[in-house]
Amino acid sequence: MTKVKLFVADSVETLEENINYFLESEVEQVIDINYSTSAAAIPDGYGRAEAYCNFSALVHYEVKKPKGDEKNATAVSDFFA
DSSP states (O other): OEEEEEEEESSHHHHHHHHHHHHHHHEEEEEEEEEEEEEEEEEOSSSOEEEEEEEEEEEEEEEOOOOGGGGGOOOHHHHOO
8 A cells, every 4th residue: 555654854864764764664665755845044032043944755655565464464453443
């Protein structure tokens, strides 16, 4: 099944770490990754402005398929949902 996940971070390094962790755990195949950046200058009331950067990525991916007998397994949480 194809899915999309959004990642947002305040640094490129954090964004990269979060995406890599996700890719190693839940992804069968990456279809596409779209990166975006934005910045804003916020005045502090004393005539100075602080710059804030935002880094984001949309990861389009295929979910890992269950292995072996997991195809027909039912999670316990499904009974209590």
